[in-house]
Amino acid sequence: MGEAIVITSGKGGVGKTTTTANLGTALAILGKRVCLVDTDIGLRNLDVVLGLENRIIYDLVDVVEGRCTVQKALVKDKRFDHYLYLLPAAQTSDKSAVNPAQMKQLIEELKQEYDYVLIDCPAGIEQGYRNAVAGADEAIVVTTPEVSAVRDADRIIGLLEAEEHVKPPRLIINRIRSHMVKNGDMLDVDEIISHLSIELLGIIADDENVIKASNRGEPIVLDPNSKASIAFRNIARRILGESVPLPPLEEEEKGLFSKIRKIFSLK
Amino acid sequence: MNVVAKQKQQYVTIKGTKDGLTLHLDDRCSYDDLLKEIEERLVKQAGVAPDSPLVSVHLKMGNRYLTPAQEEEVRALIRRSKNLVVDSIESNVMSKAEAIEWMRKTEIVPVSRIVRSGQVLHVEGDLLLIGDVNPGGTVIAGGNIFILGALRGIAHAGYAGNKQAIIAASVMKPMQLRIGDIMSRAPDSKTDEGNEMECAYIDEHNQIVVDRLQLLMHLRPNLTRLERRM
Numbered sequence: 001m002g003e004a005i006v007i008t009s010g011k012g013g014v015g016k017t018t019t020t021a022n023l024g025t026a027l028a029i030l031g032k033r034v035c036l037v038d039t040d041i042g043l044r045n046l047d048v049v050l051g052l053e054n055r056i057i058y059d060l061v062d063v064v065e066g067r068c069t070v071q072k073a074l075v076k077d078k079r080f081d082h083y084l085y086l087l088p089a090a091q092t093s094d095k096s097a098v099n100p101a102q103m104k105q106l107i108e109e110l111k112q113e114y115d116y117v118l119i120d121c122p123a124g125i126e127q128g129y130r131n132a133v134a135g136a137d138e139a140i141v142v143t144t145p146e147v148s149a150v151r152d153a154d155r156i157i158g159l160l161e162a163e164e165h166v167k168p169p170r171l172i173i174n175r176i177r178s179h180m181v182k183n184g185d186m187l188d189v190d191e192i193i194s195h196l197s198i199e200l201l202g203i204i205a206d207d208e209n210v211i212k213a214s215n216r217g218e219p220i221v222l223d224p225n226s227k228a229s230i231a232f233r234n235i236a237r238r239i240l241g242e243s244v245p246l247p248p249l250e251e252e253e254k255g256l257f258s259k260i261r262k263i264f265s266l267k
Numbered sequence: 268m269n270v271v272a273k274q275k276q277q278y279v280t281i282k283g284t285k286d287g288l289t290l291h292l293d294d295r296c297s298y299d300d301l302l303k304e305i306e307e308r309l310v311k312q313a314g315v316a317p318d319s320p321l322v323s324v325h326l327k328m329g330n331r332y333l334t335p336a337q338e339e340e341v342r343a344l345i346r347r348s349k350n351l352v353v354d355s356i357e358s359n360v361m362s363k364a365e366a367i368e369w370m371r372k373t374e375i376v377p378v379s380r381i382v383r384s385g386q387v388l389h390v391e392g393d394l395l396l397i398g399d400v401n402p403g404g405t406v407i408a409g410g411n412i413f414i415l416g417a418l419r420g421i422a423h424a425g426y427a428g429n430k431q432a433i434i435a436a437s438v439m440k441p442m443q444l445r446i447g448d449i450m451s452r453a454p455d456s457k458t459d460e461g462n463e464m465e466c467a468y469i470d471e472h473n474q475i476v477v478d479r480l481q482l483l484m485h486l487r488p489n490l491t492r493l494e495r496r497m
């Protein structure tokens with residue numbers, strides 16, 4: 001029996017879909033059978049990021065309303081043999097087309113088949129959020145180093161902590177720009193962690209290759225060299241229970257001057 | 268202004284003070300006898316001009332317990348005297364229900380958690396929070412608020428009107444502070460320093476001030492005493 005993990009954030013556009021696609025792909029590469037579920041009904045785009053949009057025939061609402069079986073609606077990602085599947089969201093309905101009880105049942109069914117069911121949650125805390133969380137055993141909260149995103153993450157963490165069937169949520173900080181953090185123009189990782197007080201699962205740099213890869217329909221984890229790719233693969237290994245140390249953030253700052261600045265703790 | 272009356276026994280002793288009349292009521296006679304005497308001595312008293320100003324009356328019941336209904340009855344009776352109105356009723360005894368209510372309002376409620384954005388934590392007595400209040404989170408207490416952690420959200424102490432209440436936090440960086448019905452917004456500066464171990468209270472100008480925690484023992488000597496708010 002697999003595990004269902006919801007990827008959520010509160011605030012929109014912080015990287016839930018990107019995270020879902022990349023962690024799913026990374027887990028599949030690591031030999032796990034993975035099913036991705038897009039619950040952003042009406043605004044689906046997980047299929048686009050994975051490059052699978054042309055292959056969709058049925059969707060989540062079709063399954064819930066009994067027009068087809070789950071198996072029939074799942075889109076197989078051919079690049080990964082039979083390891084990675086997507087259950088796409090409906091584009092024509094809205095979030096009220098599905099209710100939490102139906103979602104719970106659906107996720108339960110998928111967990112029988114797959115090692116990991118990753119649920120891409122829509123932004124917000126309304127019905128779409130409740131649907132996405134209903135069947136989850138674990139939760140990953142994605143935030144960016146912005147005050148408003150952290151505030152919404154805090155709100156979501158509070159809601160998740162109240163869900164008895166969900167383990168304590170873990171955090172991914174996305175789109176860190178080390179030079180902005182250094183200049184004090186962005187919240188730094190320690191600040192965010194001390195604020196949210198939850199376990200940190202990983203940090204992903206802001207990397208334009210992420211956007212390029214998404215536009216090509218090829219998750220960034222397929223690029224062996226980009227920093228974001230390494231970060232996503234490390235997170236996947238942490239999900240599997242390996243202890244992978246967090247790499248130091250400021251990789252560029254290796255010069256003598258920066259060391260001296262550190263010693264004297266200058267900002 | 269002692270009322271002179273020659274009776275076999277006096278159940279009601281009347282004293283004039285600068286805030287009106289204080290009535291010491293015998294606590295061993297029957298309730299009915301007490302009412303009868305109040306009526307005779309205060310209500311049936313002649314010679315009060317109909318437009319004379321109201322005088323407030325303080326009742327000292329001694330060891331007699333009055334039910335809420337009886338309190339109402341006594342108030343109504345005295346009110347019939349044209350110019351007297353009951354201001355307070357004091358008794359040495361309280362019912363079990365009142366004692367529990369009083370305890371609920373004065374006890375310290377320890378809570379260990381983080382109050383996150385959008386969450387509200389509400390207690391009747393004093394709140395001892397072991398954890399943070401994050402921005403957008405709210406804590407409300409009937410009494411004082413003590414936070415072993417960072418206050419970054421909203422804290423409202425003495426919400427039912429207790430202006431003596433205080434708010435203390437290990438790290439004081441609130442969005443908003445309220446004590447009783449007084450409110451104060453966070454200062455606009457965004458400095459990170461100098462916010463450790465502070466407390467907020469209402470000063471003599473009826474404004475909330477934030478200052479060193481150590482001042483509290485002088486400002487609020489009764490802070491930890493049981494008798495407060497009795």
Ligand SMILES: Nc1ncnc2c1ncn2[C@@H]1O[C@H](COP(=O)(O)OP(=O)(O)OP(=O)(O)O)[C@@H](O)[C@H]1O
Nearest residue numbers: 012013014015016017018123175205206207210211
């Ligand atoms: N680490 C990153 N570096 C650069 N761009 C990123 C990164 N992560 C995400 N993005 C870009 O940010 C945009 C929003 O990402 P994404 O769609 O994953 O967010 P989302 O949280 O799913 O949004 P929504 O709330 O609308 O569902 C996309 O264009 C994506 O390519």
Ligand SMILES: [Mg+2]
Nearest residue numbers: 016017040121
């Ligand atoms: Mg999305």
